[in-house]
Amino acid sequence: MLRLDDVTKEFRIGAFGGKSVTAVREVSFEVAPGEVVSLIGESGSGKSTIGRMILGLNPVTRGSITFDGRPVRADKEYYRHIQGIFQDPFSSFNPVFKADRVYNMIKETYYPAVSEPEWEERVEAALRDVRLNPGQVLGKYPHQLSGGQLQRLLIARALLLDIKLLVADEITSMLDASTRIDVLNLLAELRTRGLGVLYITHDLSLGTYLAERTMVLRRGSIVEMGLTGSVFGDPLHPYTRELLSAVPRLNQAWDDATPVDSCVYHERGATGALIEAEPGHFVACARLDTCP
Structure with a gap:
């Protein structure tokens, strides 16, 4: 579906755009129908930039993005x-219009x-699909609704279209714990x-x-990729292990993070390409900046 x-x-940066900064570097992956794929990394790692390129909001510098075999085109069809939902639901609504506009x-x-x-019936059905009572949200202004209600309104909006892929960018980060799970x-x-x-997301537990x-994304590059149970159950990249060691645990002190400089793949002369360490589990050199 998505590739x-x-x-x-x-x-381009600088007063006259004479310099450039690479936000995303040679990223390759696919999302199949009915599949949930998490893209995890710290702030500034390039996660949202990837999402915006998929949605056609930022052009690709090099490489390609295709959907059902066709290049991405930011048009009506x-x-x-494909629809996107972002971190701050309030920014997706005009505060002077009612939310159902x-x-x-x-x-x-x-x-x-x-x-x-017929359209009213479709809207009410979509709202019920996202567990909202139409009578409680329709006709309300954004400030009269909670963040969780607004996020569900946006998901219902996507359901009204013939949507096949949803780009969900930190959609739970502004919600309380119980609403996140919902x-x-x-x-x-x-x-x-x-x-x-x-x-x-940057939240490993939610992913x-x-x-x-x-x-797992680090400095714009995917450093580890595979089944979620394999990536978190047997992390191979030191950055992934560092992320996992930083997750707070009750009644337990944090462990020292594994130095990112140590990398068996770098010692073997690997490049920045992902290596299939085990079936379906890929890992990159930990020292991408110094790889040939």
């Missing part, structure tokens, strides 16, 4: 099948021939309907809870 091949993103925009753009009664359970339920999800496959 990235050696995707690189460079941004593309957004019928986003549904009217979808009708005007994609379904102008649908009658008003939203994650909702995504897991939608997966059973064939919806693919790219779940972007473990939801995803079948996990990719």
Whole structure:
């Protein structure tokens, strides 16, 4: 369904754009229908940049992104099948309009021939699918709703389209713990309907809870990738081990992080390419900056 091949993103910087910084470096992966893939990394690692390129909000510098075999095109037909939900749900709504205005925009753009009664039935069905009471949210302004309600409104918006892939970028980071689980359970339920999800997060526990496959991003490059149980149960890259050791544990002191400089793949002369260390489990050299 979704495929990235050696995707690189460079941004021009400086007063006259004479310099550049590489935010994403030669990233390749796929997301299949009905699959949840988590993209995990610290702030500034390039996670959101990848999401924005998939959504057509930032152009790719090098490499390619294809959806169902076709290059990404930021047009009406593309957004019928791919939607994104971001960290701050309040920024997705105009505060002077009622929250359900986003549904009217979808009708005007994609379904102008649908009658008003039929459209109202579709909207109410989509809201019930995301466990919202239409009578409690329709006709409300964004400030009258909680962050969890707004995130569910956005998911319902995606369901009104013929969506195949959802890019979920830190969608639970502004929610309280109980609401986070509700939203994650909702995504897991939608997966059973064939919806693919790219779940972007810096929270390892949430990524473990939801995803079948996990990719760990460091400085714009994927350093480890595989089944979630393998990546977290038997982490091979020192950066992945460092992330896991930084997860707080009750009544237990933090362990010292494994130095990132130590890397058997670097000593073997490996390049920045991922190596299949075991079936379906890929790992990169830990010293990408000094690899030939």
